[in-house]
Every structure is written in C-alpha cells, then in structure tokens.
Amino acid sequence: MLVGPLQDAIQLAPVKPAIQAGLRAATATVTPLVLALVLERPELSFVALTAFLGAVADKGGAYRARAKAILWFLLGSALLAPLAGLAGGVPVVGVAIVLVLATSLAFMRIYGGAAGSVGAVLLVLSLVSYAQPLHTLDAALTRAGWAALGALWSMSLSLFMWPVRLYRPARAAVAKVLRALATFAQGPAAGVERVAWQRERRAEVRKLIEEARATLAATRRGRRGDSGRGARLLALLETADRLFASFVVVVEHAPAHSLADLTPALTEAATVVQSERAAPLTPRDPRAATVLERVLARPVQLTDEVVSLASSIEDERVVPELLDVDDREPRPILGPILANLTFDSSLARHALRVGVATTVATLLAAWLGVPRPHWVTIGVAVVLQPQLPATFIYVTQRVLGTVLGALVAAGLTFAIDLPAVMLPVFFVFAALGVAVQPLNYALYSAFLTPAFVLLAESATHDPTLVGARIVNALLGGALALVAARVLWPISERDLFWTSARDVLEATRGHAQTVLATDAEHPRALARRAVGRELLNAETSLNRWLSEVRRRSAAALEAPLALVASTRHVNGALLVLGELTTQSERGRHGAFFAALDATLVDLVAAVSEARSPAPLPPLDALLGADEPTRTAMGRVAEQLVVLHAATVRWLGPALRERSLAPEKSV
DSSP states (O other), rough: HHHHHHEEEEEOOSSSOHHHHHHHHHHHHHHHHHHHHHTTOOOOOHHHHHHHHHHOOOOOOOOOHHHHHHHHHHHHHHHHHHHHHHHSHHHHHHHHHHHHHHHHHHHGGOOOOOHHHHHHHHHHHHHHHHHOOOHHHHHHHHHHHHHHHHHHHHHHHHIIIIOTTTTTHHHHHHHHHHHHHHHHHOOOOOOOOHHHHHHHHHHHHHHHHHHHHHHHHHHHHHHHHHHHHHHHHHHHHHHHHHHHHHHHHHHHHTTTTTTTTGHHHHHHHHHHHHHHHOOOOOOOOOOGGGGGGGHHHHHHHHHHHHHHHHHHOOOSSOHHHHHOTTTTTTOOOOHHHHOOTTTHHHHHHHHHHHHHHHHHHHHHHHHOOSSSTTTHHHHHHOOOOOHHHHHHHHHHHHHHHHHHHHHHHHHHHOOOEEEHHHHHHHHHHHHHHHTTTTOOOOHHHHHHHHHHHHHHHHHOOOOTTTHHHHHHHHHHHHHHHHHHHSSSOOOOHHHHHHHHHHHHHHHHHHHHHHHHHOOHHHHHHHHHHHHHHHHHHHHHHHHHHHHHHHGGGGGGGHHHHHHHHHHHHHHHHHHHHHHOOHHOOOOOOOHHHHHHHHHHHHHHHHTTTOOOOOOOOOGGSSSOTTTHHHHHHHHHHHHHHHHHHHHHHHHHHHOOOOOOSSSSO
C-alpha cells in the first residue's frame, strides 16, 4: 500500500542541482562560524543560522523582487528573533505567542510563493529563538542585532557578491518550445510531404511543451517559493501553447508557408529567453491574402504576446496576460488579507492548522522533555502542507533523510573532534544539501542533518544528539500527519468540484462572448478567463492524482476527459469566432441557445451534485451555410464529448457521499 507514496518520496525532480546556490548558502553560513571560532564569540552562530535561512529564502528572479523579499526577511528576523526569545522565557505567555506567530507566518502564503517562503524561514528562525529563551531587554536587543547582521550578510551575498540564476533550466526548456514553433511556422522544405511533416512537428512541439511544463513546475516547486519571473515564464509557456493551437488551425485552412514571416520573431524571442537579457522585439505581420486575414490574425496576435513576454522576461510585476488585472497599481496590502480572512478560505484554514499543530508540538516537546525541542516544532512546521498526500510525502522524505543523515553523523562524530576540522565538513554538507533541494527534499534532509548535528555536537559534546535528531524527526512527522488528517483536512477530489464548475462557467462565458461580438478585447478576456480556470483545474487534477495513487488512478479518467474536452470545446469556439462574423453567427440563434442551455445545465449539475440533462439535437440546428456549419459542427462534436465525460464523472461520484461539493474554497 505504501509503495506508491514511497516511490514519490524518493523520485528526483527533472532539474539540475543548484550548485552555485549551495556554495553560496554554505559560504553565508560558514563565514560567521569561522569568526565565532576565531573571536571566541559563540553567539555568532545565530548570525550563521540567519544567514543560512536568508540564502534558502532567496528564490531567484529580478534584483528588485529579490531585494524586496530579503528586506522583508531582514525586518522580520530583527523583530521576531528577540520576540520569540522573550516568549520562550515566559512559557505560559510564550505558547500563545507561538500560536499567533505560526499562524500569521503561514498566512503569508496569501501574497504568493515568495512571501510564503519568507514566512516559512521566519517561522523556523522564531522556533529556534524560542528554544533559546531570553530574560532581559538587553539580551533581546543583542539577538535582534545578530539576526539583522546575518540577514544583511546573506543579502550582500545574494544581491551583490554572488547572484545565482535559478531559472536557467526552465528558460532553456521554454526557448526550445519557441524554436520548435518557429520551425513549425516556417513550414516544410521543398519536396517534403506536408501532412507527414506537420504530423511529426506537432508531436515534437507537444512533447517539448510538456517537457518545459514539467521542468518549470519542478523548478518552481523545488524552490518552495517563487518569483514573478517564474510566473512570467509560465505565462510565456501557456501563451506558446495557445499559439501552437492557433498554428494547427491555420495549417488546416491556409496555404503552406502562410506563417513563415513569424519565424524570425519567434527565433529571436527564443534567443532572448535563453540568454537572460531584455530586448524590445516586434514581429512582422504575415503577408496574407484578404480571405485569410481572419485565420491568420490569431497567430499574429499570440506571437505579439509571446514576443512581449520574452522581451520583458526580467520584469517581476504581475502578468496581466494571465491574470487580467492592471499591474500598474500596487496591490493593496489589506486586499488579500480581507479576501482570505474567512474560514471558507483554504489558505486561512491551512495557516490555522500550522499554528495549532506547531503549538501542540511545542507543548508536547516541553512535556516530554526531549532535547532540542525546536527540532520537533520545526519538523511540524516545514512538512505540514495544505493536502494530506503532500504532507505524507514531505514527512516520508524528512524521516528518510534524517535517519540516513543521522547515521552519517554518528560515524563522523568519532572521526571529527576539532571544530577547525568540523567547519570544512559542515561547508560540504550544507552546500550539497541546498544544491540538491530542488531535486528531492529527502536528499536535502540527508545532507543537512549531519551538518547541523555535527555543529550542535561540537558545541555541547553530547553523543545522544544523533538519536535525539531521529526521535524528534519521527515525533514531528507523526504530529504533522495527525494535524493534516484531523485539523480541517482538504481533499483535492472535493476541491475539484469547484474547479470543474468554474471552468464550465468560464466556457459558457466564452461561448456567449463569441456569439455577441467580433471585438477582440472582450473575446481575449473570455479566453484568458478560460485559460486561468483550465490551469486551476489541471493543477487540481494533478494533486488529486497524488491522493488516489496508482491503484485507483483509473477513477480519474472521466475528470481528465472533462478537462480535456472543455479545452477542445473552447478551441472549437475560438475557431468559430475566427472563421465567422457576428452576423453569420447571429443567423443561428437556435444553435447558440441550445449550446448555452447545455452549458448552464452542466454547471448546475456540478453545483447541485446531480446528473446532467440529455443533450438537445445540436446537429439539427447547424444550418447549411459554410464555413459556419463546419465550425459549429466542431463545437457540437466536442460538446458531446464534454457532456459524456461529465456524465461518467458525476455518476460514480454521486454514489460516494463523501464527495459532496465544497461551496467555497
């Protein structure tokens, strides 16, 4: 039963080790430790801890965004380190402060991945400081100074002395997609059979898109946080995917080489993305005959979007192409708080779960009298994820890595007795740990465990620390699993009801917009809304797949088909809008009324947890005029597939009473 989850726990992400990031983090940590040894100032170890956490919190991206994140870490560490230390000196009040700190810092996820990462490392720093109580204001001010010094040292390395390009593999993968699209736009060479060539190129582009999506997802997931640049790369990849779909439409209706004039712009965009430089680019419109202008307008527009994203890849602002927002005004600080300050918010529930679980871990560790109690509380805080399967994977990885690392540490403690010898060993393990973090969290734990155990053992000469590290990791993992299972558990199969409803509603909005107007702006907004909801639904499906495991993955066939057919319906609607005019579509009001009624019923079926009504006779409403009939026929065909997928999904789902849909997420 545990084979699948264990395989996921030891699986390596398809990215390269972040070697430079590892060396930088080790340098940031060891330098204060060397000074502590030379100057005989053991309190400098707190500078080392803060510098290490600051290095881990740096997720890459533009300097402005990174500086902003590290500045928040600097201010937070200078404030929270002394506050948590003083709380540790007054246990009765301190437990309440732990609850407030853990909940608040976990709630920082509402501002995005980078803010969530800063919140996570600040929570670790606070828990370590809580385990080292302070009793005077002078001591608290001193600790604030050490924490600020460590953050400043880490900031100096990250921003000025040793910048690291964390997104280079993802850039290269996206650049390959753009080059493949450029080749597809160029068309086959003379004498090459067109249909076979296009079939091979379509397969190649689709393969590269999926590889780039996996690389980018693994890179962003491996960083446990993200920068705006990562979101912009994702936007670029999704736009390239839409461009590919428009190319497929064009080659079915236009002569060969109709897209050839887009090749230089796409090739240059690929070069800009991979070379990590900003450059203004302007694609040329293809020299199309009037009869083909409507067919070619879509790929030209999407190429413009690709070029715009590629030329602004260094920009860290919100991507309006995906989010449909005006990013010229800063997002209010209170806006996300007010939007999520409700128990219906999954982010709010998870933040409270982290706060309660961390507080319980603090009380339990104190009651049991375990050595290094912060190892228990940190173990809970860092592995607890919004979904139970993700928590189980992180717990498994942390336990496996800790046990393996502790065994290594046990062997090294007999061979290393001098601090001067311990520091180079610590440097190696810390560098390797941070370098392999994007690959697998178990490897990260396996390398960092001997590093910090050796560091602690050299200061206390306590041979029991190896065993304590293992016991505390097991205790923290067990508490995290209980919290994920008991405290407001979130099941992705329940959340998918909301995602399915939203993507069907967006599809209905797209259909209404196609019928109502030929104007590009409202139709673009409708397509973006569909793209956003499709992305959410696919993300939900991926998480759901991790819950059901391989033995019952077949149960997801219908939901997968629902999402895929929804994408195809919207693709057919796109073609219908491009190949026909509003007046031509307006002559087929009965067809669009039946289409709207069907989509309304599908949304209601998901919302009310019931079976959909039978399909109306769409084929009888197509009419005879071309190309409207052909385009509407494609919409009808895909709608039949979507309806069937919804019926297949809702049938078994309604028989499981535990799958009642969530009203609000």
